[in-house]
Amino acid sequence: MVAMTINRRRFLAYAGAALGATQIVACGENKLATEGIPRSRFTGKSTAEEVTAAIDLAGKVAVVTGCTSGIGLETMRVLAGRGAYVLGTSRSLKRAEDACRSVTGVTSPLSLDLADFDSVVRCAETIRSMRLPIDMLICNAGYLGGGNKKQLVNGLEKHFVINHLGHFILVNRLLDRLVIAKQGRIVVVASRTAYTEAPADGIQFDDLGFANDYSDLRAYGHSKLANVLFSLRLSELLRGTRITCNSLHPGIVDTEIDRHFNSVMQFGLRVVAAVGGKTIEQGAATSCYVATSPALATTSGAYFEDCNAVTVLGHNHLYNVPMSERLLQMSEEITADFLVDQKEPTKENLLDDRAAT
Numbered sequence: 001m002v003a004m005t006i007n008r009r010r011f012l013a014y015a016g017a018a019l020g021a022t023q024i025v026a027c028g029e030n031k032l033a034t035e036g037i038p039r040s041r042f043t044g045k046s047t048a049e050e051v052t053a054a055i056d057l058a059g060k061v062a063v064v065t066g067c068t069s070g071i072g073l074e075t076m077r078v079l080a081g082r083g084a085y086v087l088g089t090s091r092s093l094k095r096a097e098d099a100c101r102s103v104t105g106v107t108s109p110l111s112l113d114l115a116d117f118d119s120v121v122r123c124a125e126t127i128r129s130m131r132l133p134i135d136m137l138i139c140n141a142g143y144l145g146g147g148n149k150k151q152l153v154n155g156l157e158k159h160f161v162i163n164h165l166g167h168f169i170l171v172n173r174l175l176d177r178l179v180i181a182k183q184g185r186i187v188v189v190a191s192r193t194a195y196t197e198a199p200a201d202g203i204q205f206d207d208l209g210f211a212n213d214y215s216d217l218r219a220y221g222h223s224k225l226a227n228v229l230f231s232l233r234l235s236e237l238l239r240g241t242r243i244t245c246n247s248l249h250p251g252i253v254d255t256e257i258d259r260h261f262n263s264v265m266q267f268g269l270r271v272v273a274a275v276g277g278k279t280i281e282q283g284a285a286t287s288c289y290v291a292t293s294p295a296l297a298t299t300s301g302a303y304f305e306d307c308n309a310v311t312v313l314g315h316n317h318l319y320n321v322p323m324s325e326r327l328l329q330m331s332e333e334i335t336a337d338f339l340v341d342q343k344e345p346t347k348e349n350l351l352d353d354r355a356a357t
């Protein structure tokens with residue numbers, strides 16, 4: 001009986017940690033509102049519908065990766081409902097088509113497998129061939145393993161490849177489409193596991209195959225830290241343009257992110273989400289808020305939770321500038337064959353591109 005209790009506690013703790021719930025109780029005590037960024041009246045209880053209520057997105061174009069379930073599907077539904085033209089991606093074109101058909105508004109399905117860099121290039125080229133400005137690029141798709149069996153993709157740990165490097169290439173190849181938008185926004189859906197579960201010393205520059213100390217959670221948190229640091233560095237590189245880039249934790253939401261867990265773990269996750277989590281409608285709120293709020297037109301490089309920019313206190317690497325610089329350099333080296341040279345987004349280039357569009 002005692003052992004059962006311990007085991008049950010253990011799997012609830014593990015399941016909670018999987019979504020970054022380890023500090024549910026301490027939430028609010030370990031972070032401050034980020035200075036200089038407008039506070040919203042929205043909270044963790046706000047829904048994506050609510051945060052976009054007064055916003056007309058007619059004429060805007062959004063790309064939402066991972067549109068077939070959970071937070072991505074709700075993000076696509078709400079943005080399309082507000083009038084945006086949404087390009088939604090999935091590894092399966094059929095699933096993307098079904099997802100697009102399930103929402104009201106104008107949407108187009110696209111195929112994208114972030115673990116396959118050729119697929120990322122093809123997806124980006126399909127989008128580019130539409131010759132549209134991109135107002136919102138929402139890097140939402142995500143992978144969380146189960147069973148603590150490390151998997152490698154071309155020698156690199158799988159979470160890092162899918163959650164970080166795949167999006168890294170996609171963003172690179174679509175950057176000039178964001179430049180020609182009135183105010184392009186890159187929204188990186190990270191997770192609080194970036195500071196609750198990532199390795200204490202941050203990005204494992206010398207061990208991207210995770211030869212040491214692998215667990216699904218550690219690797220997932222590591223990839224989510226890469227999401228936050230990529231956003232931080234990109235926002236710096238985009239300074240002087242109209243493009244903003246921010247990252248966020250959506251909340252703890254019962255979605256299909258646990259698809260690789262066994263049934264016991266899935267149950268645990270459901271309990272944790274039910275007790276301290278959000279509904280899917282609430283889970284998409286921070287993404288939609290960061291992607292659309294007029295108050296955030298010039299906010300870049302921030303990390304959001306519950307529809308507000310927060311500064312997480314204590315030991316973490318979320319704001320580690322040297323680490324973000326090294327991550328970007330290393331990501332460029334690894335993916336060099338799949339990147340394009342993006343010209344400097346000068347005023348002249350902007351005008352050229354506008355003329356061509």
Ligand SMILES: NC(=O)c1ccc[n+]([C@@H]2O[C@H](COP(=O)([O-])OP(=O)(O)OC[C@H]3O[C@@H](n4cnc5c(N)ncnc54)[C@H](OP(=O)(O)O)[C@@H]3O)[C@@H](O)[C@H]2O)c1
Nearest residue numbers: 066068070071090091113114141142191252253255256257
């Ligand atoms: N749920 C939470 O509590 C929670 C907490 C913190 C952070 N997050 C983050 O929120 C984001 C959305 O997650 P979710 O909870 O909505 O999970 P989800 O229901 O599992 O949705 C994930 C989406 O990503 C797509 N995807 C998975 N692997 C992919 C790959 N290799 N290439 C391209 N697309 C892929 C899936 O589409 P297909 O299978 O159709 O390809 C699906 O649409 C993720 O980045 C996740 O890490 C979630």
